[in-house]
Amino acid sequence: xxxxxxxxxxxxxxxxxxxxxxxxxxxxxxxxxxxxxxxxxxxxxxxxxxxxxxxxxxxxxxxxxxxxxxxxxxxxxxxxxxxxxxxxxxxxxxxxxxxxxxxxxxxxxxxxxxxxxxxxxxxxxxxxxxxxxxxxxxxxxxxxxxxxxxxxxxxxxxxxxxxxxxxxxxxxxxxxxxxxxxxxxxxxxxxxxxxxxxxxxxxxxxxxxxxxxxxxxxxxxxxxxxxxxxxxxxxxxxxxxxxxxxxxxxxxxxxxxxxxxxxxxxxxxxxxxxxxxxxxxxxxxxxxxxxxxxxxxxxxxxxxxxxxxxxxxxxxxxxx
Amino acid sequence: xxxxxxxxxxxxxxxxxxxxxxxxxxxxxxxxxxxxxxxxxxxxxxxxxxxxxxxxxxxxxxxxxxxxxxxxxxxxxxxxxxxxxxxxxxxxxxxxxxxxxxxxxxxxxxxxxxxxxxxxxxxxxxxxxxxxxxxxxxxxxxxxxxxxxxxxxxxxxxxxxxxxxxxxxxxxxxxxxxxxxxxxxxxxxxxxxxxxxxxxxxxxxxxxxxxxxxxxxxxxxxxxxxxxxxxxxxxxxxxxxxxxxxxxxxxxxxxxxxxxxxxxxxxxxxxxxxxxxxxxxxxxxxxxxxxxxxxxxxxxxxxxxxxxxxxxxxxxxxxx
Numbered sequence: 015x016x017x018x019x020x021x022x023x024x025x026x027x028x029x030x031x032x033x034x035x036x037x038x039x040x041x042x043x044x045x046x047x048x049x050x051x052x053x054x055x056x057x058x059x060x061x062x063x064x065x066x067x068x069x070x071x072x073x074x075x076x077x078x079x080x081x082x083x084x085x086x087x088x089x090x091x092x093x094x095x096x097x098x099x100x101x102x103x104x105x106x107x108x109x110x111x112x113x114x115x116x117x118x119x120x121x122x123x124x125x126x127x128x129x130x131x132x133x134x135x136x137x138x139x140x141x142x143x144x145x146x147x148x149x150x151x152x153x154x155x156x157x158x159x160x161x162x163x164x165x166x167x168x169x170x171x172x173x174x175x176x177x178x179x180x181x182x183x184x185x186x187x188x189x190x191x192x193x194x195x196x197x198x199x200x201x202x203x204x205x206x207x208x209x210x211x212x213x214x215x216x217x218x219x220x221x222x223x224x225x226x227x228x229x230x231x232x233x234x235x236x237x238x239x240x241x242x243x244x245x246x247x248x249x250x251x252x253x254x255x256x257x258x259x260x261x262x263x264x265x266x267x268x269x270x271x272x273x274x275x276x277x278x279x280x281x282x283x284x285x286x287x288x289x290x291x292x293x294x295x296x297x298x299x300x301x302x303x304x305x306x307x308x309x310x311x312x313x314x315x316x317x318x319x320x321x322x323x324x325x326x327x328x329x330x331x332x333x334x
Numbered sequence: 335x336x337x338x339x340x341x342x343x344x345x346x347x348x349x350x351x352x353x354x355x356x357x358x359x360x361x362x363x364x365x366x367x368x369x370x371x372x373x374x375x376x377x378x379x380x381x382x383x384x385x386x387x388x389x390x391x392x393x394x395x396x397x398x399x400x401x402x403x404x405x406x407x408x409x410x411x412x413x414x415x416x417x418x419x420x421x422x423x424x425x426x427x428x429x430x431x432x433x434x435x436x437x438x439x440x441x442x443x444x445x446x447x448x449x450x451x452x453x454x455x456x457x458x459x460x461x462x463x464x465x466x467x468x469x470x471x472x473x474x475x476x477x478x479x480x481x482x483x484x485x486x487x488x489x490x491x492x493x494x495x496x497x498x499x500x501x502x503x504x505x506x507x508x509x510x511x512x513x514x515x516x517x518x519x520x521x522x523x524x525x526x527x528x529x530x531x532x533x534x535x536x537x538x539x540x541x542x543x544x545x546x547x548x549x550x551x552x553x554x555x556x557x558x559x560x561x562x563x564x565x566x567x568x569x570x571x572x573x574x575x576x577x578x579x580x581x582x583x584x585x586x587x588x589x590x591x592x593x594x595x596x597x598x599x600x601x602x603x604x605x606x607x608x609x610x611x612x613x614x615x616x617x618x619x620x621x622x623x624x625x626x627x628x629x630x631x632x633x634x635x636x637x638x639x640x641x642x643x644x645x646x647x648x649x650x651x652x653x654x
Contacts, residue, residue, distance in 0.1 A: 057636070057643070058640075152643075284633050284637055285624065287636075288647065289620065289624060291643035292623070295644070296620065300609065300616065304605065313604050313605060316377070316604045316608065317600060317604055319377060319378040319379065322373040323611040324369075324370050324611055324615070325374060331615065
């Protein structure tokens with residue numbers, strides 16, 4: 015019988031129970047006291063090294079993730095020493111609150127891995143977490159950390175602001191594109207440029223690779239000098255071409271991340287995470303506020319033209 | 335010599351000074367004490383009736399706006415009685431903080447109107463307003479109201495979440511599309527469906543009108559029964575075809591808006607506006623908080639694994 019107590023579940027997950035791990039992940043998705051209790055436990059252990067993958071639907075992300083997992087499990091290591099005997103995979107589709115079509119497809123495609131004890135795959139949904147997926151994912155990564163995972167993949171479907179926000183939790187972010195990528199990513203070019211550590215041109219056996227690479231290079235040139243200029247790689251996930259090079263690029267980027275400025279980066283990420291939580295907590299308090307009599311009084315005053323929203327907000331926030 | 339005092343400016347704007355009006359709009363864009371002082375004055379007068387127009391770049395929004403302005407000024411009225419002798423137009427491009435290409439194009443295209451004393455055109459930018467454009471636009475509409483404008487158009491470029499958010503300030507929202515619209519609006523279909531009171535298929539002299547109309551109808555069917563089913567209209571803005579029908583649809587929707595539930599709608603809008611301001615104010619306070627010693631202490635504790643972001647947030651928010 016699996017316990018309900020988060021502390022006992024963390025202990026079980028640490029000792030390899032996948033059932034306990036799954037329940038903890040449900041807890042962080044759920045929000046409320048159980049999520050807070052779980053967070054209090056799992057933030058004591060460091061997050062795993064996180065590889066983020068994002069890209070438009072149909073870009074071949076899932077097949078690539080699949081190939082990458084196999085490569086990491088068979089040949090992957092950091093420093094040539096630290097090999098990985100297990101990988102946690104979180105699949106996130108922000109556009110679908112109930113993990114719809116795309117994710118289901120991913121699960122089916124990844125089913126070889128799903129029955130592999132070295133890979134733990136989970137579709138993330140948000141069932142009440144006050145900050146939605148952008149907070150549930152960092153929590154879930156800590157849960158994986160507490161369950162002794164040292165490497166995790168986060169795959170998001172799409173290239174919108176939400177996907178970029180989620181991917182920002184990753185140590186190394188891979189943006190998957192295709193030859194003739196323009197249209198599908200145009201909408202959020204700046205956002206993708208900001209998060210990408212590695213660009214992958216998947217389906218590189220198709221026409222237009224050279225033009226796509228040139229476009230990407232130009233985009234990067236326009237973005238100005240940065241400490242890390244994103245690597246651009248070509249893959250054909252269906253034939254496994256380029257997967258080894260992709261892993262090598264991840265290892266190289268990880269070496270950059272760990273070099274020198276690592277503490278600064280960890281601090282910056284922690285600030286970002288705390289700010290998100292602060293905003294979510296305050297939003298939820300505003301939600302509570304909006305059900306009180308004082309709030310309705312301010313609305314009445316606004317409708318009468320006796321106040322303005324800024325004064326009304328100041329009044330409400332000054333209430334004990 | 336134009337004064338700097340918001341109260342004097344409101345008085346001048348009420349008496350027809352466009353220079354005073356322009357300065358007040360700069361004040362609401364600027365944020366800070368001057369924006370708060372302006373808001374305190376202009377929220378005493380009701381907002382004008384607001385028509386929102388949104389749609390992807392290239393859909394012909396600006397030409398349509400142009401035509402609509404001429405129609406309203408020459409033949410437009412509510413109830414057949416209340417004619418409009420002046421119209422305020424706000425052009426908003428959320429993707430460009432400095433009112434870039436598209437808006438400049440709009441201004442040039444609208445230049446006939448720009449030199450017309452009956453039309454006041456302004457490109458909105460955000461120069462520091464704590465809530466960005468989504469708060470600056472409602473403020474600006476109140477400024478127009480204080481300057482005795484009874485009708486305003488808000489034109490936003492694009493179909494993203496931000497455009498939808500801005501358009502939600504409108505009483506009647508028009509979503510402009512074209513034959514074969516699919517691709518350009520796919521990304522935010524649900525958002526557009528939620529705000530649209532009228533769909534316009536502009537450039538309706540091109541092939542694909544019937545398919546586009548069928549797609550829209552299907553989308554509306556899937557959206558379920560609502561009190562107001564959005565009207566679908568066809569226009570060819572370049573030849574003025576359909577502009578009269580568009581205005582008639584606006585008048586019809588306005589009659590619906592004013593009927594019965596008007597107070598409820600005004601109240602709901604006011605709540606929405608107050609919530610946005612509350613969130614913005616709190617965000618700005620969180621920003622201040624993030625520069626304090628207590629915040630850094632919590633970050634240190636997080637990095638040591640001594641706390642979690644939720645406990646850290648609670649601690650910070652409990653501080654006096």
